[in-house]
Amino acid sequence: MTTDLTSGDAAALALHVDAFGRMVMALPGAAPVVNVVPVRCFPFTSPTQRVSLCDPQGHEVACITDLADLDPGVRSLLEQELSRREFVPTIRRILDISQGSEPTAWHVETDRGEVRFVLTSEDHVRRLGLNGVLISDAEGVRYRVLDTRALDPQGKKLLKRYL
Amino acid sequence: MNDSTERRNNALHPSLAILAPHLDPGERILASFRLDLDPSRAFREGIVALTERRLIAMDDLAARTGFRAWPLEAVTGLTATDRGGLGTLEALGADGLLGRWHYTLGRAKGVASVLDVFAGLRAERQVPSATAGQEADLEVPETVQPEEPPRVGTLFRLLRFARPHLAWLALGLCLTLTSTAAGLIPPLLTWPLVDDIFAPYQEQVKIARDDPTIGEVAREARLESLREKAHEPFAMVPWYLLGMIGSGLAAWGLGWGQGWVLARLSERISADLRNTTYAHVHSLSLDYFSAKRTGDLVTRISTDSDRICYFLSDTLTDFTADALMIVGIAAMLFYMDPLLAAATLCTFPGVAWLTYTTRTRLSEGFARGYRAWDEMTSILSDTIPGVRVVKAFAQERREVERFKASNDRIVAANDRVNRVWTFFWPMVAMLNQMGLVVAWAFGAWRVFDQVITVGVLTAFLAYIARFYGRLESMTRMAGSTQRAAASAQRIFEVLDRAPSVAEPANPVSPGRLKGEVELRNVGFRFGNRRILDDVSITIRPGEMVGVVGPTGAGKTTLLNLICRFYDVTDGSILVDGKDIRSFPTLEYRRNIGIVLQDPFLFYGTIAENIAYGRPAASHDEIIAAARAARAHEFILQLPDGYDSIVGERGQTLSGGERQRISIARALLIDPRLLILDEATSSVDTQTEIQIQEALDNLVRGRTTLAIAHRLSTLRNADRIVVLDGGRIVETGSHEQLIAADGLYRSLYEAQSRHEMEHPGEGAPVEPLPPQALLRAEPSRKESP
Numbered sequence: 001m002t003t004d005l006t007s008g009d010a011a012a013l014a015l016h017v018d019a020f021g022r023m024v025m026a027l028p029g030a031a032p033v034v035n036v037v038p039v040r041c042f043p044f045t046s047p048t049q050r051v052s053l054c055d056p057q058g059h060e061v062a063c064i065t066d067l068a069d070l071d072p073g074v075r076s077l078l079e080q081e082l083s084r085r086e087f088v089p090t091i092r093r094i095l096d097i098s099q100g101s102e103p104t105a106w107h108v109e110t111d112r113g114e115v116r117f118v119l120t121s122e123d124h125v126r127r128l129g130l131n132g133v134l135i136s137d138a139e140g141v142r143y144r145v146l147d148t149r150a151l152d153p154q155g156k157k158l159l160k161r162y163l
Numbered sequence: 164m165n166d167s168t169e170r171r172n173n174a175l176h177p178s179l180a181i182l183a184p185h186l187d188p189g190e191r192i193l194a195s196f197r198l199d200l201d202p203s204r205a206f207r208e209g210i211v212a213l214t215e216r217r218l219i220a221m222d223d224l225a226a227r228t229g230f231r232a233w234p235l236e237a238v239t240g241l242t243a244t245d246r247g248g249l250g251t252l253e254a255l256g257a258d259g260l261l262g263r264w265h266y267t268l269g270r271a272k273g274v275a276s277v278l279d280v281f282a283g284l285r286a287e288r289q290v291p292s293a294t295a296g297q298e299a300d301l302e303v304p305e306t307v308q309p310e311e312p313p314r315v316g317t318l319f320r321l322l323r324f325a326r327p328h329l330a331w332l333a334l335g336l337c338l339t340l341t342s343t344a345a346g347l348i349p350p351l352l353t354w355p356l357v358d359d360i361f362a363p364y365q366e367q368v369k370i371a372r373d374d375p376t377i378g379e380v381a382r383e384a385r386l387e388s389l390r391e392k393a394h395e396p397f398a399m400v401p402w403y404l405l406g407m408i409g410s411g412l413a414a415w416g417l418g419w420g421q422g423w424v425l426a427r428l429s430e431r432i433s434a435d436l437r438n439t440t441y442a443h444v445h446s447l448s449l450d451y452f453s454a455k456r457t458g459d460l461v462t463r464i465s466t467d468s469d470r471i472c473y474f475l476s477d478t479l480t481d482f483t484a485d486a487l488m489i490v491g492i493a494a495m496l497f498y499m500d501p502l503l504a505a506a507t508l509c510t511f512p513g514v515a516w517l518t519y520t521t522r523t524r525l526s527e528g529f530a531r532g533y534r535a536w537d538e539m540t541s542i543l544s545d546t547i548p549g550v551r552v553v554k555a556f557a558q559e560r561r562e563v564e565r566f567k568a569s570n571d572r573i574v575a576a577n578d579r580v581n582r583v584w585t586f587f588w589p590m591v592a593m594l595n596q597m598g599l600v601v602a603w604a605f606g607a608w609r610v611f612d613q614v615i616t617v618g619v620l621t622a623f624l625a626y627i628a629r630f631y632g633r634l635e636s637m638t639r640m641a642g643s644t645q646r647a648a649a650s651a652q653r654i655f656e657v658l659d660r661a662p663s664v665a666e667p668a669n670p671v672s673p674g675r676l677k678g679e680v681e682l683r684n685v686g687f688r689f690g691n692r693r694i695l696d697d698v699s700i701t702i703r704p705g706e707m708v709g710v711v712g713p714t715g716a717g718k719t720t721l722l723n724l725i726c727r728f729y730d731v732t733d734g735s736i737l738v739d740g741k742d743i744r745s746f747p748t749l750e751y752r753r754n755i756g757i758v759l760q761d762p763f764l765f766y767g768t769i770a771e772n773i774a775y776g777r778p779a780a781s782h783d784e785i786i787a788a789a790r791a792a793r794a795h796e797f798i799l800q801l802p803d804g805y806d807s808i809v810g811e812r813g814q815t816l817s818g819g820e821r822q823r824i825s826i827a828r829a830l831l832i833d834p835r836l837l838i839l840d841e842a843t844s845s846v847d848t849q850t851e852i853q854i855q856e857a858l859d860n861l862v863r864g865r866t867t868l869a870i871a872h873r874l875s876t877l878r879n880a881d882r883i884v885v886l887d888g889g890r891i892v893e894t895g896s897h898e899q900l901i902a903a904d905g906l907y908r909s910l911y912e913a914q915s916r917h918e919m920e921h922p923g924e925g926a927p928v929e930p931l932p933p934q935a936l937l938r939a940e941p942s943r944k945e946s947p
Contacts, residue, residue: 042806045806054799
């Protein structure tokens with residue numbers, strides 16, 4: 001059964017990665033749970049609050065209300081694990097978007113290197129908050145633009161067509 | 164599609180007067196029904212009436228023929244049926260059919276009063292009280308007025324939307340006026356230029372050249388001295404030219420300002436118009452939407468308002484400027500020479516008449532074009548969402564054909580308009596050319612007669628050319644004016660539609676309801692179809708009542724009435740002892756949570772969808788609602804959790820998942836009254852169990868009305884109401900109803916037999932893969 005971990009409980013949460021690379025969760029007075037998977041409930045709108053720990057079957061074991069309540073060591077381990085699971089490259093520069101009708105070919109520079117992908121429909125470009133953009137390519141990989149204002153003029157111009 | 168046409172009550176008394184000679188002394192008409200079809204189903208006004216003694220009818224009211232009457236004792240039954248828009252009223256006697264009357268469904272509402280009074284007379288075998296008679300008189304059939312072509316006058320109704328922007332409007336008009344005035348100056352300057360400078364000079368030069376009395380040298384000297392003397396008057400020429408340049412520049416600057424101000428204004432007016440229309444559409448009750456095609460409504464709000472915007476910013480501005488210019492020029496012309504002005508403007512009435520006659524034909528043509536356009540958009544909004552069905556039945560080609568056919572109708576309708584149009588415009592140009600010739604001819608005569616100078620004629624011709632130019636561009640606007648008028652009419656049709664669920668005059672705020680629901684003799688009619696009849700039931704706060712019955716028994720109607728999507732025709736619905744019609748609709752509905760068979764999710768994130776009824780809800784509240792609805796865990800499996808996009812273009816969810824989100828949505832507003840309309844019938848058994856758990860959380864402590872096709876869903880119901888043919892036939896708990904051995908038992912047995920024969924099978928509709936299968940997928944992609 002799910003436990004919401006608010007301040008006190010959250011501080012008592014212990015996490016470590018075992019020899020098989022599985023995350024093990026331990027709470028005082030309860031048996032450790034092996035192979036938990038952290039999931040952010042609101043990855044975009046509030047990434048540091050409400051992080052769920054699920055068992056491999058997808059059932060929620062615990063839910064951390066706020067990452068700030070965690071022990072700093074536990075938190076960094078958790079965030080490492082989260083970032084390992086979350087693959088959403090951040091676009092830094094848009095080098096080229098093919099002209100003409102959909103699907104369009106994109107050539108971008110991300111925080112994980114340069115990449116080319118195909119966008120099937122402009123519907124897959126959505127606004128995220130005030131200035132952010134989330135782009136889902138034909139393969140289902142998502143790319144983020146944290147702040148469109150920070151793009152270079154060429155990138156802004158290219159992206160404008162989709163917003 | 165006649166929502167637009169105004170309905171007015173038809174005075175009953177003249178037709179009753181026609182019947183008067185046939186009545187016995189003291190015989191009184193209790194109820195009557197005006198027919199619009201005769202026995203051969205041709206359109207002819209007739210009447211059927213009930214007196215306390217007889218059923219009387221007249222087939223043709225206008226000719227006063229076809230009167231028949233039967234004593235009430237001879238009439239054993241009076242029944243009304245309808246099919247395909249044709250209503251039939253039959254009077255039966257002991258030995259067979261006595262009479263049969265037809266009417267169109269527009270009249271169907273009136274038949275109910277006759278049926279009611281007849282039922283009352285038969286039941287009680289006594290004369291109903293006078294009030295019943297009056298009531299019957301009130302329910303007079305309605306007439307439908309024919310659709311009228313759009314009128315330009317409709318455009319004046321747009322002024323209502325201009326009111327908040329009066330300052331801008333005044334500024335715009337001011338600029339129009341001044342820029343027009345500036346445009347009038349240049350020809351005026353040619354007058355002194357010719358008369359005072361060029362003409363006298365040329366005259367003297369000509370005299371000097373043609374003078375045979377002087378020699379070559381003297382001629383040269385005289386010309387030279389003329390040139391010397393001309394220096395003074397010619398010094399004025401640059402000033403006149405500067406005046407022309409200045410007025411040209413002023414006209415340009417002012418015209419720019421005018422264009423910008425009016426374009427800005429029209430953008431705001433059409434935005435207001437769109438907002439008002441959209442808000443009004445939302446104030447209309449559900450029956451409006453069920454009668455309207457979506458495509459049509461969408462066009463009205465989007466395309467039509469845009470056309471009006473274009474008209475206001477472009478056509479109207481030019482039109483005003485042109486009209487002002489024409490008046491100004493005409494004034495100038497009359498000032499210069501009234502007779503010449505009158506003569507040259509003789510083609511003007513011809514153009515005006517031509518414009519007027521063409522306008523009517525054009526407006527009809529445009530209206531036809533719009534209807535064809537609506538039809539096409541309706542096809543689009545039909546088949547694009549329904550594309551799965553189209554593909555599954557391999558009907559792509561047929562749909563393309565259907566689209567093509569409707570497109571052809573647009574082309575045909577527009578061709579007809581274009582024919583009128585293309586003839587009209589060159590005709591105007593030709594008439595204007597004629598006017599110019601008349602001006603030259605008449606001007607020549609006036610100059611010959613020494614009435615006017617060449618300078619006047621030059622200025623005059625410059626003005627007249629402008630006049631006809633403006634006139635031409637004005638007539639050219641007739642088309643877009645008509646187009647805008649048609650659009651305005653279509654928008655006002657929506658705006659004029661009164662919400663059929665009326666807001667109370669003295670609203671009582673419901674606040675937070677306890678949730679006691681009482682239905683008192685509730686009846687509901689749709690046309691002459693009686694859907695609910697005398698339904699009475701009291702539901703205690705917190706009680707769960709299941710509503711079962713065969714299809715068409717009136718279950719959904721009952722719930723719609725409780726939600727006040729419609730108002731009851733008879734009786735009343737009381738919540739916490741107060742009639743729901745006394746509550747402001749919005750405040751009342753805030754107490755209601757609803758879960759429908761096909762849960763609709765809006766385009767947006769899951770969190771936004773769950774918080775739809777209470778956008779201010781915190782993340783914790785959203786998670787709590789989702790947990791209670793058993794939706795939390797599957798949401799966590801989505802790539803973006805609660806931030807995943809769902810709805811039309813978003814993440815694909817299964818029916819059960821969508822349903823659990825809609826349950827969370829209902830849970831979050833913590834409603835006092837819960838309406839479940841077949842919440843589990845579109846999912847498989849396994850999903851149903853999960854939904855059932857979610858529903859159990861939702862139902863707890865709330866007054867719940869649940870329709871269920873699958874009777875097992877109602878295992879928790881405190882009471883079950885069985886509806887059949889619009890009436891409550893049985894009430895009781897599951898056990899009581901089984902013991903009663905009635906309709907419920909037969910429904911239940913039929914269902915359990917079916918389930919035994921087909922174990923594990925869910926609803927026959929669209930079985931979905933079990934949840935586990937979906938979950939086994941490692942990651943999901945955004946749906947294409």
